[in-house]
Amino acid sequence: MTLNTKEKIFYTALDLFSKKGFSGVSIREITREVGIKESSLYNHFANKDEILESILTYFRSDFSKTLPPIEMLDAILQKSTVEEFLKAGHRNFKQFMEDENRVKMWRILQIEQFRSPLAREVILEDLFKTTIHFLEIVFQKLIDLNKIRPYNPKTLAIEYQYPVFSLLTEYTILKFDGKDTSEVETRLDNHIDFFLEIVTIK
Amino acid sequence: MTLNTKEKIFYTALDLFSKKGFSGVSIREITREVGIKESSLYNHFANKDEILESILTYFRSDFSKTLPPIEMLDAILQKSTVEEFLKAGHRNFKQFMEDENRVKMWRILQIEQFRSPLAREVILEDLFKTTIHFLEIVFQKLIDLNKIRPYNPKTLAIEYQYPVFSLLTEYTILKFDGKDTSEVETRLDNHIDFFLEIVTIK
DNA sequence: ATTATACGCTAACGTTCGTTAGTTTTAAAT
DNA sequence: ATTTAAAACTAACGAACGTTAGCGTATAAT
Known part of the structure; x- marks a missing residue:
């Protein structure tokens, strides 16, 4: 190292x-x-800007590796329950964000979003759009498999993911001050449980 | 002027x-x-810092006036449907954020959140905590009035409000580049409809 | 052994930074 | 008309800014 x-x-x-x-x-x-x-x-x-650029570019390629490739989805979705799938995704993301360098990159995105067009692009395209698109496909497949109720898959993607983004904002600020984050983590668990309760076919 | x-x-x-x-x-x-x-x-x-401080302090007192006082809640909630209430709140908030100075303050909060302890406090206390607390009371009262299903009111508050925060983040970035925000606004409407569908007693 | 490349150094460039001291102008109060 | 207070001005302070030119040295390739 x-x-x-x-x-x-x-x-x-x-x-x-x-x-x-x-x-x-x-x-x-x-x-x-x-x-x-x-x-x-x-x-x-070459200059100061290039340092920031290399950081943002690195985050981009790093984050793109977090979501499983779509061609593997069918295999994964068929052999696991909705609950298992969502909670595994949750664990993955949590693990991804436990790396303090990734938290720092997340903070830089927030801070520089209005100064750097690249930062805005990463937030809108890589974080929001890619994630929502991925989840939309997931939920469509789950509907086709008759594992969840047939709500609009894009709406489901947003209902699932957007609270996660806000909770992450809160989490990052608390972490920055070294404050207790257990309540936010509980809320995230509650959110997933609530979502499952809503979409699961009983 | x-x-x-x-x-x-x-x-x-x-x-x-x-x-x-x-x-x-x-x-x-x-x-x-x-x-x-x-x-x-x-x-x-007195110095440069004091200018930022005055901006954050102003936002604080400004934002605190957006939510209706809790003692007026009973009157409001009894004479309106859940849908009317939530959509009225939505309109209020939209109107609040149509003032470009408020959008600028929101941007400053995002940018300065890790440099300024006061910015962090405003985000956590005034935006997140106050809003969630208000909604928690609202949903508790709606449950008592038998107007919505008896989910945990705090969970409901989070499910309702946190997607709004994320959508606002997206909205602010799009606005900054002068891009079209109609899709985000549609999503916000969809979110409210979805939420109503979930909680309403049929 | 020679050459080339990578990467450290010293020294300095012109600019901009936040802020202050001291002075003059403006306009309201007496 | 005189006094007073607010708020503008000129001028400058020392410090910090990003960046460059040019030079020395160590390591690796020929």
């Missing part, structure tokens, strides 16, 4: 940007932390 | 902070826009 200089710059910038925002962090601050002179940073990144 | 200098500074800072973030805006930029010298600004605000 020894990092080369470029990686050190990357993770130091990730940490600082996520606390103070891009404009609130100077090249000097980053290089001081890394232990090199300001000028040396430019051997690794 | 003619503004004095202090108000001009306030609204100029509001606009710039909401686009570039607190650290991304300089005193020179604000005063240039207002049409005064940098030093003159200090006749109205």
